[in-house]
Amino acid sequence: MKTSFVLTSYLIYLPVVVMLTWYVAHTLFKNSKVFMLDIFHGKSEIAYSTNKLFEVGFYLLNLGFALLIMETSAAIANSQGMLEELSSKIGGFSIYLGIMLFFNLYLFFRGRRISKQKMTQSFVPPADLQ
Numbered sequence: 001m002k003t004s005f006v007l008t009s010y011l012i013y014l015p016v017v018v019m020l021t022w023y024v025a026h027t028l029f030k031n032s033k034v035f036m037l038d039i040f041h042g043k044s045e046i047a048y049s050t051n052k053l054f055e056v057g058f059y060l061l062n063l064g065f066a067l068l069i070m071e072t073s074a075a076i077a078n079s080q081g082m083l084e085e086l087s088s089k090i091g092g093f094s095i096y097l098g099i100m101l102f103f104n105l106y107l108f109f110r111g112r113r114i115s116k117q118k119m120t121q122s123f124v125p126p127a128d129l130q
Helices: 002-031 033-039 044-068 079-121
Strands: none
Touching (some): 002 033, 033 044
16 A cells, blocks of 8 residues: 555656746747847847757756656555645655756846847947047
8 A cells, every 4th residue: 555655746746847847948048039149139040049059958957856766765555645745745856946947047147147248348439439
């Protein structure tokens, strides 16, 4: 009977973390296209390619971490224990996912700021303004 609680918790945990990861990645990278276009000065091919590579890396990191922390070391004796274990695992993963979301946003804003700085530094005023 104890094995069935562990197996059931895995069968609940996996779809939940996959859907959470998909939702966050879908929202983040759908909206980050604007940042990438700005960073790459409207060069859509490189902007979209870079955005897609960031998205693949996001999936690999987050799903890899979700699988890494999936193991249940404690014996689950009843449904209460299963729910407590699931809430701990899914809650911890949700916090990690939120941190990764904000880290990606930081990278996008930093890239945008650096891009703007380089653009203003490389600007040469016309001869009549000097």
